[in-house]
Amino acid sequence: MAPTRNTASTATSEDNFNPFVLEEVFPPWGSEAALMQTAEHYASETLSSIYFDLNTFSRFQQDANADDFHSMQVMDNLVGVTVAFMEESFTQYKKSKRVDKKQGESKYLAADNRFYATVCEIGWKMSAICAHTEAFRRAFREADYRLWGCLLNRIQENALSIEHYAHSRALDWTSLIKNVTGPLPGLPSIQEAVASALDWVVDHPHHTVLTLDGGLKRPEFQGQFQTNIDRSIVGEGFSVDPTAKSEATSLEGCHMCGSYDDCGCTLQSRVADLVELVEYPGKGTGVRSLASFKRNDILDIYVGELRPNANQDDVYPLTQSPDGTNGLLLCYVCSEKSGNWTRFLNHSCQPSTQFMVRTIGNRVVTTIEAVRNILPFEELTIDYGADYWSTGKRTCACGHWNCCSNPSSASGSPQPSSSVLGGKISKNKTAKGKKATKGKKGSKKGTKTKAKR
Ligand SMILES: C[S@@+](CC[C@H](N)C(=O)[O-])C[C@H]1O[C@@H](n2cnc3c(N)ncnc32)[C@H](O)[C@@H]1O
Numbered sequence: 001m002a003p004t005r006n007t008a009s010t011a012t013s014e015d016n017f018n019p020f021v022l023e024e025v026f027p028p029w030g031s032e033a034a035l036m037q038t039a040e041h042y043a044s045e046t047l048s049s050i051y052f053d054l055n056t057f058s059r060f061q062q063d064a065n066a067d068d069f070h071s072m073q074v075m076d077n078l079v080g081v082t083v084a085f086m087e088e089s090f091t092q093y094k095k096s097k098r099v100d101k102k103q104g105e106s107k108y109l110a111a112d113n114r115f116y117a118t119v120c121e122i123g124w125k126m127s128a129i130c131a132h133t134e135a136f137r138r139a140f141r142e143a144d145y146r147l148w149g150c151l152l153n154r155i156q157e158n159a160l161s162i163e164h165y166a167h168s169r170a171l172d173w174t175s176l177i178k179n180v181t182g183p184l185p186g187l188p189s190i191q192e193a194v195a196s197a198l199d200w201v202v203d204h205p206h207h208t209v210l211t212l213d214g215g216l217k218r219p220e221f222q223g224q225f226q227t228n229i230d231r232s233i234v235g236e237g238f239s240v241d242p243t244a245k246s247e248a249t250s251l252e253g254c255h256m257c258g259s260y261d262d263c264g265c266t267l268q269s270r271v272a273d274l275v276e277l278v279e280y281p282g283k284g285t286g287v288r289s290l291a292s293f294k295r296n297d298i299l300d301i302y303v304g305e306l307r308p309n310a311n312q313d314d315v316y317p318l319t320q321s322p323d324g325t326n327g328l329l330l331c332y333v334c335s336e337k338s339g340n341w342t343r344f345l346n347h348s349c350q351p352s353t354q355f356m357v358r359t360i361g362n363r364v365v366t367t368i369e370a371v372r373n374i375l376p377f378e379e380l381t382i383d384y385g386a387d388y389w390s391t392g393k394r395t396c397a398c399g400h401w402n403c404c405s406n407p408s409s410a411s412g413s414p415q416p417s418s419s420v421l422g423g424k425i426s427k428n429k430t431a432k433g434k435k436a437t438k439g440k441k442g443s444k445k446g447t448k449t450k451a452k453r
Helices: 032-065 069-095 114-130 134-142 145-157 159-167 190-195
Strands: 097-100 105-108 275-280 284-289 298-301 305-307 318-320 331-334 353-360 363-370 379-382
Touching: 032 069, 032 134, 032 145, 032 159, 069 114, 069 134, 114 134, 114 145, 114 159, 114 190, 134 145, 145 159, 159 275, 275 379, 298 353, 318 363, 353 379
Parallel strands: none
Antiparallel strands: 097 105, 275 284, 284 379, 298 363, 305 331, 318 331, 353 363
């Protein structure tokens, strides 16, 4: 029989549903283990919201620095609530001063004070960074003690990621605490925390990879730094953009508005802000999601230098063949030097995303789209196409039971789009880049780009 929990309610209000009070979302007959699973789930969601809020804070900060009046007002408010939260927490902590009757002296008996416990557990740095987010402040006030414990664990585990995320968005967390003066009995040193602030030059969040040994590195390929670009650039060998919309290349209207004319639509995706580059065992740099995404969300566009050939690189180039054009090869999207986060997507034989060919605005592009709902902190993966692994030069380490590199598997994984990675033209295309078989129709109607908290 499953162990039963102590069902004494810790709810503060019976009228307001509060997801942070676990007893309210979990039936009293559930086991403690199942309840802890729920706590872990909420902790993960809350951590994801902390990243989201840090990003929002930084966006308002950027706009306020550019003299946007509305953003300046919002920033005043955001800074105000952050400072007020810290001051209130200090006040509560100081109130926990008690007289120790046995020894007759005044002491801070603050073990049951959440602020004290938090700073002792995750340190000043994480406390000050996270205090800038509504997600953390709300959980601090309202979360069930089990959920709060799980959240602090998750923050600890992700401390470098959180600090790098805040640092790469120019969050000045030290100002919040560096002027605090003592006495702070039982609490760690603020000066030490401030002195240990990350000293890492960041000009773009995706110019850093979190390494397996708990450090940071720059993304590099064959000794060359890999720069982030937001849009593809026309490379050597082309005088005009080979992906420009024309009657030959775009049999469909713009995916965003349906127009066949030059509509000027662009993909407004914020997903790049909600993913980070992380090393994975046996696979090199990969992409970790920091938010949840819904099935069919368009996450971003695969960008790089548009070239007529792949220049001997068989790792990053993507064939850009518009769907429905009988396999016309427009160009290779080469991202080994210049590209965005999508070039770091590792392959899986059971991927969470797929390549799709779309016409967006006046260009034919390959998008990355979610094939299922994606949870925060999952590795985002994609199917490179069977040819990538068929040369025998590489072995897939995705670990899926039906992996293409597993001799007993009947794999391949499905190849949903005419775009494939590796710069190798599929066997069913002729040498001139024409596909013998008709390209698979890739358009799906009504999908929208959005990142969910
Ligand atoms: C487009 S790159 C992806 C980013 C790459 N991991 C990096 O460090 O830059 C493709 C390369 O990543 C590695 N890779 C990706 N998925 C893999 C997998 N499932 N198993 C083993 N290696 C993988 C292989 O070296 C492959 O040639």
